Amino acid sequence: VIVARIFKRLIGLETEYAIRHSSSTRAGPQPSKFRLFESIVAVLRRKVPAVPARYFKEGVFTANGGAVWFEAERPSSGGGLIEGATPECRSPRQLLAYQMAQDRMLSECARTSRFQLSLIKNDRDAADNVYGAQENYEASLASGWRLGAWRCGLVILFPLALLTWLSILACVLVTLSYFLIAGLLYIPLRCVMGRHERVTLLLFGRDISEGRETCVHLPTWLEAALQVTTRILTAPLAISLYWLLRSVAFADIHRRLLPFLVTRTILSGAGMIDSAGRFQIADKGPSINCVFGFGGILWDRPVFTFGHFFKAIYAESWFSPREYAGLFTPLQRLQIAIGDSNMCPSAQFLRVGTTLLVLDAIEAGFFGYHPRLRYPIRALRAVCADPTLSVELPLVGESPLTALQIQRFYYSACRAFVGSQSDAPEESRQVLELWRRALDSLEQYARDGEPGWLIGSIDWVTKRYLIEHAAPDLSWPERKKIDVRYHELSPDGYFEMLNEAGLVAQLVEADEIERAQRTPPPDSPATTRGHYIREFALGDEPLTVNWKSIVLGQGWSSRVIRLNRYGRRPVPPPRVRSGRSDASAERRRRGKKG
Amino acid sequence: LLIEAQVMSHEVAVSTAEVPATPVEVRPQGLLDQIVEAVRRDSQQSAEEFLAETCVPHGGE
Numbered sequence: 001v002i003v004a005r006i007f008k009r010l011i012g013l014e015t016e017y018a019i020r021h022s023s024s025t026r027a028g029p030q031p032s033k034f035r036l037f038e039s040i041v042a043v044l045r046r047k048v049p050a051v052p053a054r055y056f057k058e059g060v061f062t063a064n065g066g067a068v069w070f071e072a073e074r075p076s077s078g079g080g081l082i083e084g085a086t087p088e089c090r091s092p093r094q095l096l097a098y099q100m101a102q103d104r105m106l107s108e109c110a111r112t113s114r115f116q117l118s119l120i121k122n123d124r125d126a127a128d129n130v131y132g133a134q135e136n137y138e139a140s141l142a143s144g145w146r147l148g149a150w151r152c153g154l155v156i157l158f159p160l161a162l163l164t165w166l167s168i169l170a171c172v173l174v175t176l177s178y179f180l181i182a183g184l185l186y187i188p189l190r191c192v193m194g195r196h197e198r199v200t201l202l203l204f205g206r207d208i209s210e211g212r213e214t215c216v217h218l219p220t221w222l223e224a225a226l227q228v229t230t231r232i233l234t235a236p237l238a239i240s241l242y243w244l245l246r247s248v249a250f251a252d253i254h255r256r257l258l259p260f261l262v263t264r265t266i267l268s269g270a271g272m273i274d275s276a277g278r279f280q281i282a283d284k285g286p287s288i289n290c291v292f293g294f295g296g297i298l299w300d301r302p303v304f305t306f307g308h309f310f311k312a313i314y315a316e317s318w319f320s321p322r323e324y325a326g327l328f329t330p331l332q333r334l335q336i337a338i339g340d341s342n343m344c345p346s347a348q349f350l351r352v353g354t355t356l357l358v359l360d361a362i363e364a365g366f367f368g369y370h371p372r373l374r375y376p377i378r379a380l381r382a383v384c385a386d387p388t389l390s391v392e393l394p395l396v397g398e399s400p401l402t403a404l405q406i407q408r409f410y411y412s413a414c415r416a417f418v419g420s421q422s423d424a425p426e427e428s429r430q431v432l433e434l435w436r437r438a439l440d441s442l443e444q445y446a447r448d449g450e451p452g453w454l455i456g457s458i459d460w461v462t463k464r465y466l467i468e469h470a471a472p473d474l475s476w477p478e479r480k481k482i483d484v485r486y487h488e489l490s491p492d493g494y495f496e497m498l499n500e501a502g503l504v505a506q507l508v509e510a511d512e513i514e515r516a517q518r519t520p521p522p523d524s525p526a527t528t529r530g531h532y533i534r535e536f537a538l539g540d541e542p543l544t545v546n547w548k549s550i551v552l553g554q555g556w557s558s559r560v561i562r563l564n565r566y567g568r569r570p571v572p573p574p575r576v577r578s579g580r581s582d583a584s585a586e587r588r589r590r591g592k593k594g
Numbered sequence: 595l596l597i598e599a600q601v602m603s604h605e606v607a608v609s610t611a612e613v614p615a616t617p618v619e620v621r622p623q624g625l626l627d628q629i630v631e632a633v634r635r636d637s638q639q640s641a642e643e644f645l646a647e648t649c650v651p652h653g654g655e
Contacts, residue, residue, distance in 0.1 A: 018650045023643060033650075079651045126645035455626070470634035477641040482633060484648050494633050501625050 004364035004421055006428050007356060010088040010138040010524060013099055015341050016071055016081045016131040017106065017119040020488070033080035034058075036115055037070045040082060043109040044068065048518055049537030054544035054551055056315055059083075061545040063518050063534045065526025066102060071131075073296070074227070076205065076220040081131055082106065082119065087526030091427050092353035094521055096345060097508045101516035107489035121341045122487035123283035126480050128275060130287045130301065133341040135352065137359055139253060139334040146248040151328050153244040157313070158324070160237050165318045167233045171226065178222070179204070231298075234314055238294060241313065245306045246292055250334055254304055256362045256370050258291065260410045261303060261338050261355070262380045263403035266389060267438055268351035270340035271460030273483045277476050278385065279467065281460045283340045285384040291376055295337055303338045303376070326548075326564070334359075338380075343487060343495040345507045346457040350438060353431035358410055361417040370413075371406055372396040387464060389446040404443060411435050456504040459495075462486075466494060525563035532561070 019036045041060055044050060050068075053059040059069035065087030072080035084102040089095040103121060110117040123132030142150050182203045189199060205219040218226065269282035280286050284301075293302030294310050309327070317324040336355070342348035361367055373379045374394040382391045383403045392400035401409075415432055418424045441453050445461060454461040463486050471479045486494045498504055520530030525547070532550050536543040544551045550561040 018648050020648050022647060077651065081650055120648050125649045127649050127651065129650055131650065466630060466633055469630045471637055474634075474637065475641075477645060478637045481637045481641040481644050484645065485637070492636070494629075494636075497629050497632065498626075501622075501629060503622070503626060503629070 004360055004366070004417070006360050006418070006421060006424050007091045009356070009359070010090065010136075011092075011095055011352065011356065012086050012088050012136045013095060013352070014083060014085045014134040014136070015099070015102070015121060016083045016133070017121050017489070018125060018131070019080075019082055019110070020118045020120055021115055022118070030078075031115065032078040033072065034070055034075065034078075036113075036117055037080065037082050039113040039115050040106065040109045040117065041068060043113050044105065047105070047109065049534050051533050051537050051543045051545055054546045054549075061529065061533055062105075063520070063530050063537070064098065064101065064516060065520035065524070065530040065533075066098065067547075068106065074220075074223060076218065076223045082110075087520050087530065088524040089521050089526075090523060091425070092349050092356060092431060093427055093508065095352055096349050097512045097516045098521065099348060100345065100508060101513045103489055104513060105517050111490060118488055118490040118492070120484060120487050121343065121489055122484060123270065123340050124272060124287070126477075126484060128287075130284060132284050133339050134305070135336040135339055135355065137334045137336070137355070138331055139250060139359060140330050140363060141249050141332040142251065143330065146251060147330055150244065150248045153248070154324075154327055157237070157240055157244065160240060161313050161317065161324070164234055164237045164314055168230065168314070168318070171229060171233065175218075175222070175226065234310075237314060238298075238310055241310055242292070242294065242306065245309060249306070249309075249332075250304070253334065253359065253362055254292075255372075256367050257355075257358060258303065258376055259371050259373050259406055260358050261336065262373060262376055263383060263393075263406040263410075264339075264351065264354065265380065265383050266403045266407065266442055267354065267435075267458065268339055268342060268347050269384065269460040270342060270347075270487070271463035271483070273467065273476070273479050277479065279387055279464055280384045281387055282384045285338065285340075285380050288338055288377060288380055295335075301337070303336065303380075305335045305337045308333055308335055323548075340459070341487070342459055344457050344459050344462065344504060346434060346438070346505050347459050349507055350431070350434055353427075354410070354414070354435055357414040357418070357428060357431055361414055364417070366417045366420075367413060371398065371401060371409060387460070389442060404439060404446070407439055411439060453505075456498055459486075462495070462498065528561070528563055 019033055019040075021030065021036060037058075041050075044062070045060065049063040050060040053061055053067060053069070055069075057069055057071070059067055061067045067085040069083040069085065070080055071083045084106055086095060086098040086102055089098055107119050110119050124130050141147070186200075186203055190196075193199065202219055202221075205217060205222070265282045265285050269280075269285065272280045272283040272286070274280050274286065288301050288303055290300050290302045292304050292306065293300030295302060295305035295307040309332075312323050312327060339351055342351060372395060374396050379393040382393060385391075389402060389404055392402055393406070394400050411432070414435075418428045418432060437453065438458060441451075442458070442461075445451055445454055451461050451465055455465055456462060463483065466486065467479055467482050471482055482494065485492070488494070488496070490496065491500070495504075520526040529545055529550060532543060532552070533545065536552070541552060542554050548563055550563065552559045552561065
């Protein structure tokens with residue numbers, strides 16, 4: 001008898017939203033995306049308690065334990081996205097409520113910001129820039145000899161990490177020296193030329209030339225040069241870490257999960273019109289070019305991304321050696337980058353719920369046999385390009401199977417797994433029921449083209465229906481507009497129109513979503529994080545937060561609260577200074593509001 | 595179709611014959627048609643401008 005833990009691990013979603021600043025509401029020059037991000041965060045901080053993030057990118061954490069970030073590959077170009085990260089949850093339904101709360105909260109803030117913005121929750125723009133969603137699942141990195149090899153590898157890598165930090169430090173010193181020399185040069189230049197905006201911009205970047213915080217701390221040319229230099233300097237560490245991870249990390253999970261993830265596209269794909277005008281089942285899938293990678297560091301777009309391990313070593317451990325020590329523990333974050341941002345609640349519930357069930361079954365040792373794709377990336381592209389669901393995928397040592405048949409295999413295995421567990425939560429049966437219904441409906445859709453229940457439940461079928469019925473004879477830009485505007489989080493968004501008309505299957509009550517905007521989930525690091533944020537966001541004592549710790553106060557007198565021990569002890573009461581109490585904090589809050 | 599899966603000691607056999615028929619949903623087709631018509635009208639207005647406004651060069655990770 002296999003005793004398993006179903007829906008017990010921590011899970012979370014990261015979602016990138018494109019910011020749309022309509023020309024009809026725009027007056028004057030186009031502000032940078034960072035300015036737009038700031039305007040959204042300003043409204044957010046008026047709506048819910050929020051505190052600054054203690055991280056290497058701009059952002060805030062909110063009272064529900066989630067975070068909002070500014071994401072930009074090259075900030076000086078003026079681009080960027082807003083990213084929402086849900087708090088750490090335990091079940092797919094809980095995660096769905098927090099994701100929907102985040103969508104609603106950010107879209108309302110965007111709409112009521114001073115620029116009257118809207119957010120697009122998609123994965124690819126009309127120029128084929130790819131961004132979007134990532135899924136995070138707490139999972140066992142390895143056990144036995146593999147865990148030993150991982151730990152030995154980390155010890156061996158440490159001198160290389162140290163060398164990388166020193167070279168980055170040298171880079172920082174060179175940059176500071178540059179600013180010193182540029183400053184000395186600028187004084188005589190200014191005497192000769194007067195205050196010259198272009199020269200200031202060229203020498204110091206937008207932050208200094210505009211005299212305000214723009215998140216662009218470097219001139220464009222220096223930013224590009226530093227980006228190339230750091231990639232070269234970190235390459236030996238990145239390559240070594242990649243091979244270590246590739247050899248030992250999540251080996252069993254990767255192997256057994258991959259065919260499931262490739263074919264999961266038929267459930268969770270968001271649909272897309274490609275540059276040739278063809279309909280693809282997934283938005284992000286066609287751009288995936290490898291199974292493993294760091295996710296964008298070397299133009300790679302992997303199914304499984306190791307980028308967070310690399311960041312933990314080269315960026316976070318530099319400031320806090322504890323981060324490096326944390327990598328030795330067996331429970332780590334499995335990050336999946338293949339999925340699309342879903343609009344339909346059912347598709348999102350299925351995306352996370354089915355993956356959780358398969359992961360739970362794998363970790364319980366339930367999977368003996370599983371189909372193995374001969375060419376996983378080629379198979380993914382074939383699945384994405386085939387809305388008829390008839391393409392057969394070559395397997396290793398077996399006859400080819402369609403995506404539907406492979407999904408049927410995983411469904412039946414998970415059904416047997418859940419059936420074998422006497423204490424399986426009811427929610428796992430709900431996932432199975434919805435999974436079966438979706439597969440049946442897709443089979444019928446493939447047979448006779450009748451979408452039925454799939455409209456408002458599965459994104460790619462819903463979007464395909466709209467494009468085929470609203471724009472059979474329209475041009476590419478018009479069809480592409482339907483593709484993109486389907487994802488707009490505003491009353492003008494096409495999915496939102498279907499939702500308003502009651503054509504979307506609902507899984508979460510409105511009051512659950514409302515609660516999830518303000519309250520963190522229980523039994524999670526977010527519980528403690530949210531507690532401190534609610535208590536201190538409006539107080540005088542500075543509070544900064546990241547995913548792993550909370551820092552109360554400033555300088556030498558600051559106190560660090562680690563979040564890795566949540567659940568082993570009750571939420572610690574916040575330190576009370578100068579006779580402060582919850583009641584006085586509440587009075588202070590009211591006083592500020594009034 | 596018959597997929598036979600040896601899952602540890604459990605034998606899992608699924609055939610399409612076992613799969614219950616998909617429940618037939620009655621959808622308000624008129625409502626859906628109205629939305630399709632609204633989408634058709636809107637998609638033809640300033641499509642290129644909309645696509646330019648939603649582009650995010652050098653965006654995320």
